[in-house]
Amino acid sequence: MRGIFSVTVENRSGVLSKIAGLFARRGFNIEQLTVGETDDPTVSSITIVSEGDDRTMEQIEKQLNKQIDVIKVRHLNALHSIEREGVIIKVNYTRSNRLDIMEICSVIGARIVYMGTQSLVIEYFGEPEMVQSLLLNLRPMGIQEVARTGELALQKEQK
CATH class of the missing domain: 3.30.70.1150 (ACT-like. Chain A, domain 2)
Structure with missing residues (x-):
C-alpha cells in the first residue's frame, strides 16, 4: 500500500532532519520527499510518500503527530486529493x-x-x-x- 502524508511543520532548522530520523529509527522507507515553504514563511509543507501495510501507515501518522514541530498531519486518500x-x-x-x-x-x-x-x-x-x-x-x-x-x-x- 502506498501512503501519501501532507505534513505542516514549523519552518525551523533541523525539523526535516528530525522527520527523516523518525522514519529511519522506525524502519519506515521514504519513497519520495518534497519540502517547501508555504505562503507563511514560518510554516513549511512536507509531502512524504511511503510504502507499507495499513498498520505501517497508521504508525507513520501516529509518530508524525507526536513530533513537537509538526502542526498538522494528513494521510491523503488518492480519491480525495490532487497529486x-x-x-x-x-x-x-x-x-x-x-x-x-x-x-x-x-x-x-x-x-x-x-x-x-x-x-x-x-x-x-x-x-x-x-x-x-x-x-x-x-x-x-x-x-x-x-x-x-x-x-x-x-x-x-x-x-
Whole structure:
C-alpha cells in the first residue's frame, strides 16, 4: 500500500532532519520527499510518500503527530486529493527520432525547453502516472539525465 502524508511543520532548522530520523529509527522507507515553504514563511509543507501495510501507515501518522514541530498531519486518500509531480529530462536526439520525441511530448503535454546539437531538455508537470509514461516512452531515445521533484499533494475540499 502506498501512503501519501501532507505534513505542516514549523519552518525551523533541523525539523526535516528530525522527520527523516523518525522514519529511519522506525524502519519506515521514504519513497519520495518534497519540502517547501508555504505562503507563511514560518510554516513549511512536507509531502512524504511511503510504502507499507495499513498498520505501517497508521504508525507513520501516529509518530508524525507526536513530533513537537509538526502542526498538522494528513494521510491523503488518492480519491480525495490532487497529486502532481515535476520532471526535467535530457534526452538524446537525432534527425530520425526528433519528430517521435516531439510527438510524445505533444501527446503527454510536455514542453521542449532546450535544444542543443545532440540533446533536448523536456519539462513536464502533471500526474505521477504520466511522468512515468513520459519516461517510459522516452527511454528508447536515450535518456541522459532525469531530475524529479517528488510528488506534491493537497487534499480536495471536504464536503
